[in-house]
Amino acid sequence: MYCKCGKKAIVFRRYSGEKLCERCFNKSMIERVKKVIRKYSLIEKNDRVGVAVSGGKDSLVLLNILKKLSEKYPFDLIAVTIDEGIKGYRDKTIEIVKKNCKLLGIESKVYSFKKELGHSMDEIAKRDRKLSACSYCGVFRRYLLNKKTRELGCNKIAIGHNLDDEVQTILMNFLRGDLSRFGRTGSYYIYSNERFVPRIKPLREIPEKENVVYALSNNIEVGFSRCLYAGEAYRNNIREFLNKMELEQPTTKYSLLRSYDKIYPLIAKNLAKKVKYCEKCGEPTIGDICKTCEFLEKL
Amino acid sequence: MYCKCGKKAIVFRRYSGEKLCERCFNKSMIERVKKVIRKYSLIEKNDRVGVAVSGGKDSLVLLNILKKLSEKYPFDLIAVTIDEGIKGYRDKTIEIVKKNCKLLGIESKVYSFKKELGHSMDEIAKRDRKLSACSYCGVFRRYLLNKKTRELGCNKIAIGHNLDDEVQTILMNFLRGDLSRFGRTGSYYIYSNERFVPRIKPLREIPEKENVVYALSNNIEVGFSRCLYAGEAYRNNIREFLNKMELEQPTTKYSLLRSYDKIYPLIAKNLAKKVKYCEKCGEPTIGDICKTCEFLEKL
Numbered sequence: 001m002y003c004k005c006g007k008k009a010i011v012f013r014r015y016s017g018e019k020l021c022e023r024c025f026n027k028s029m030i031e032r033v034k035k036v037i038r039k040y041s042l043i044e045k046n047d048r049v050g051v052a053v054s055g056g057k058d059s060l061v062l063l064n065i066l067k068k069l070s071e072k073y074p075f076d077l078i079a080v081t082i083d084e085g086i087k088g089y090r091d092k093t094i095e096i097v098k099k100n101c102k103l104l105g106i107e108s109k110v111y112s113f114k115k116e117l118g119h120s121m122d123e124i125a126k127r128d129r130k131l132s133a134c135s136y137c138g139v140f141r142r143y144l145l146n147k148k149t150r151e152l153g154c155n156k157i158a159i160g161h162n163l164d165d166e167v168q169t170i171l172m173n174f175l176r177g178d179l180s181r182f183g184r185t186g187s188y189y190i191y192s193n194e195r196f197v198p199r200i201k202p203l204r205e206i207p208e209k210e211n212v213v214y215a216l217s218n219n220i221e222v223g224f225s226r227c228l229y230a231g232e233a234y235r236n237n238i239r240e241f242l243n244k245m246e247l248e249q250p251t252t253k254y255s256l257l258r259s260y261d262k263i264y265p266l267i268a269k270n271l272a273k274k275v276k277y278c279e280k281c282g283e284p285t286i287g288d289i290c291k292t293c294e295f296l297e298k299l
Numbered sequence: 300m301y302c303k304c305g306k307k308a309i310v311f312r313r314y315s316g317e318k319l320c321e322r323c324f325n326k327s328m329i330e331r332v333k334k335v336i337r338k339y340s341l342i343e344k345n346d347r348v349g350v351a352v353s354g355g356k357d358s359l360v361l362l363n364i365l366k367k368l369s370e371k372y373p374f375d376l377i378a379v380t381i382d383e384g385i386k387g388y389r390d391k392t393i394e395i396v397k398k399n400c401k402l403l404g405i406e407s408k409v410y411s412f413k414k415e416l417g418h419s420m421d422e423i424a425k426r427d428r429k430l431s432a433c434s435y436c437g438v439f440r441r442y443l444l445n446k447k448t449r450e451l452g453c454n455k456i457a458i459g460h461n462l463d464d465e466v467q468t469i470l471m472n473f474l475r476g477d478l479s480r481f482g483r484t485g486s487y488y489i490y491s492n493e494r495f496v497p498r499i500k501p502l503r504e505i506p507e508k509e510n511v512v513y514a515l516s517n518n519i520e521v522g523f524s525r526c527l528y529a530g531e532a533y534r535n536n537i538r539e540f541l542n543k544m545e546l547e548q549p550t551t552k553y554s555l556l557r558s559y560d561k562i563y564p565l566i567a568k569n570l571a572k573k574v575k576y577c578e579k580c581g582e583p584t585i586g587d588i589c590k591t592c593e594f595l596e597k598l
Contacts, residue, residue, distance in 0.1 A: 177554030241540040255476030
């Protein structure tokens with residue numbers, strides 16, 4: 001198996017038929033991220049981008065690629081990590097984030113649930129709860145990410161969601177009948193106001209596997225441990241199904257994303273709700289009180 | 300397991316928790332079909348409804364329920380069957396259709412591919428083709444159904460698609476990125492002109508299994524044989540996946556249908572194309588020449 005440049009190929013993209021050597025693969029990854037950024041104007045001149053870095057492969061590949069792009073284009077980067085307080089998991093990945101940031105020369109900020117909100121996930125998980133641990137975690141994480149990047153002067157939050165994450169989420173919300181979530185998986189974010197930092201997903205069209213190859217090929221040290229509380233049976237079924245369909249029809253994931261992208265502008269406009277400010281904390285919300293304040297009261 | 304009326308239940312609806320005896324189940328089936336018809340104004344006073352009857356359980360359950368309703372409400376029924384010319388399959392089901400129509404006192408019309416278009420499916424299947432047998436069959440069947448029901452003076456075509464058919468089709472077209480087909484699975488049909496008879500799907504919210512129970516409970520003789528040319532691996536994977544998800548979350552199919560129904564008006568308007576008339580046969584088409592004339596030329 002040879003790359004069109006003549007070197008030995010290390011990657012075969014079934015969905016496009018391309019065979020790529022290491023060099024051409026790396027080049028193609030950068031090009032594809034650039035293309036998505038350009039297509040949706042995700043990053044513009046003089047933007048200050050907060051990159052949500054968990055320490056997993058996706059967020060670190062994102063950080064590395066954005067760093068490369070920021071050397072040629074005028075925008076700033078800062079790494080933002082949320083420490084949920086999960087011993088044996090997040091403490092390890094935070095070390096990995098710090099090493100990577102040092103290596104890349106990017107400022108790294110870490111904000112913890114415990115310090116900012118008063119409860120670590122380890123504490124929340126031990127409680128008698130009506131909701132799953134993941135429900136609290138997701139709400140608190142997004143809340144802090146938005147608040148802290150805004151306070152750091154960022155006008156964008158970059159998130160490492162890859163193609164697989166995206167199509168799983170789209171299908172999951174469609175199946176669940178959760179249309180308001182279904183209307184929020186676009187590559188650009190339609191809700192936005194002065195306290196809400198728009199989220200961008202530059203890796204949205206990169207298959208998960210290719211992020212792994214990129215990390216390996218560029219010697220990026222990444223964390224592979226999984227969250228102790230992750231129990232996503234529903235998402236696992238969907239992942240399994242999509243991988244099976246992709247095997248039979250190697251463009252399934254891209255087709256699904258294209259379907260979604262075509263209907264996104266039609267539904268997002270219609271589903272978009274007016275963003276208000278929380279009566280308790282002042283952060284953006286759709287109701288009168290934001291989910292974070294509501295959940296904190298319950299704890 | 301007992302029905303709320305006190306009798307022994309024969310059906311347990313996991314998605315709603317209802318336990319129903321035979322009598323209450325049959326009553327509930329009729330009520331649900333009535334509700335869908337009313338919700339979308341599928342049938343109106345003095346309509347003449349052509350029922351597409353293949354001889355399978357769904358179309359015969361539909362015919363039976365519509366017959367019951369037509370005794371109370373002023374609309375006409377006629378059974379229309381397309382004979383694709385598949386020996387060992389369609390010839391058997393046509394006999395079943397005729398028996399049922401005689402029993403119900405409904406006029407039955409049969410139109411064959413061979414007589415109307417010059418080729419039976421058995422002949423087409425033997426040829427060297429670029430497209431699957433199902434591609435020809437689907438196009439020809441819909442073509443004849445529309446033309447013949449219109450010539451019979453019908454202003455609606457009723458089709459027996461059940462909940463399972465619908466959610467499979469919706470998901471299939473979404474995954475395939477086939478947005479123009481994705482925009483055509485609504486309960487009411489947005490395209491329509493004077494030569495295009497609107498299609499309605501009164502069983503759209505009835506799970507396949509309940510059609511089976513209804514047929515058994517009402518002693519409806521139905522055909523259970525499958526088409527010899529049916530090779531729908533893609534649909535089978537989707538069916539399997541949806542059944543698995545439904546097992547884990549017994550409202551999955553309805554949730555998916557609700558998601559779709561909410562976005563349908565948004566996308567259908569946008570995707571609707573102007574219907575023209577075929578330059579060769581005069582039947583409605585989106586291009587200059589209809590698919591049937593295009594396919595017939597190839598044969």
